[in-house]
Each structure stands twice: as structure tokens, then as C-alpha cells.
Amino acid sequence: NAGVTQTPKFQVLKTGQSMTLQCAQDMNHNSMYWYRQDPGMGLRLIYYSASEGTTDKGEVPNGYNVSRLNKREFSLRLESAAPSQTSVYFCASKGAKDWPLHFGNGTRLTVT
């Protein structure tokens, strides 16, 4: 099983450029999440989608937008990238009732 698939794995952007991080899950999960991880900061929630058609802000939403395209896919968009958005981004999903979170392999983003 593929589980949670994130693309791309690596990306380098220049300040002001835009890009979309893609995430897809094949486990029929209702809820999907985007986290960022910075050294010494743990995982911080950017946005989440508790079910298809809904999205909510997490701890650090500024500078990001999300789209729950369908039940499988949840994308994260950076409209105007900033160096402060240099990070590792993880997508995760979970089923309707039960934890735990299942993580993708991450996207390492560098903004210069």
C-alpha cells in the first residue's frame, strides 16, 4: 500500500515564487493534515481538513493556503515564498474515528 504520498520530495524556491505541495492518501481517510517541522520546534500544524469539504487553520497558517480537492487529496500552496518558510513539510491522514496519524515521507523546501 502506498499510504500517504507527497510530491515533490525536494524543492528550492526563490523568494516570492509560488508553489503547491501535493498530498494524496489511498486509505479512505476522512481527515488530512499539513505540518511543518523546523529544528528544535517539533511538528507544528499549518492547516487541517477534518472531512472532505472543510478546512481549518492550525497553529501557523500565515503565508499558506490549502485545498481539499477530494477525499484523497489535500494540497498546500505557498503564494509568495519567504525564507522563513524553509522547512520540512509533512502531510498526514487519519480515519473517521480512530487515531493515529499516518505520515507521508515529507517535502524538504528551501527558500533562498
Next chain:
Amino acid sequence: QKEVEQNSGPLSVPEGAIASLNCTYSDRGSQSFFWYRQYSGKSPELIMSIYSNGDKEDGRFTAQLNKASQYVSLLIRDSQPSDSATYLCAVSAGGNNRLAFGKGNQVVVIP
């Protein structure tokens, strides 16, 4: 106040010893508690989940939960070099719709 606190610095333990990790949380309504292990450059992987007060054992790992004190811990018995990783405490929040993570504790097992 942070939702989940892991305050201990890096932990070095000799091979075969017990590693002890602690975590506190702020939301008394939290219902689900997890420990994830993360190797450098990899994604977090679940190693323990606990939902009720007391101890839960799985192989060399024991999770302990005390809801009255809002405290979760993880014990790693007979530590092995392969246990060297960062351990993340995670607690359900926001009406059980999301997980809040602590900053993590690095464990180094010395052969």
C-alpha cells in the same frame, strides 16, 4: 502555555539501560496520547498509543498516562543503538480533531 511540553534536553543512555521520557499537556479534555519515533531525515512513526490512565506495555516500550496530573511518559527498556532517535509526544486537541506535538527529545544510546 504550550499544548504539549517536552522539556528535557538530549538524553544519553548506555546500551541495555532504561531511557525515560516525559511529556506534559495543557488540555484536560485530551483523550488520546501517542509517542512517535523519528529517525534523522525520516517521517515520524508511531510506537505507542495510550488512551486510559495507567501503564501500557508493548515489547521494550512502556507508556504511562496520568490524566489528573496531565502527564505522559515513555520508558524504553534494554535500550539498543537502534533506539537512537528523536521521540515526539503527541496529544489529541481541538475536540479530538487534531494532534498537537511536543518539540521532541533526542535519545542517544551509547554502545
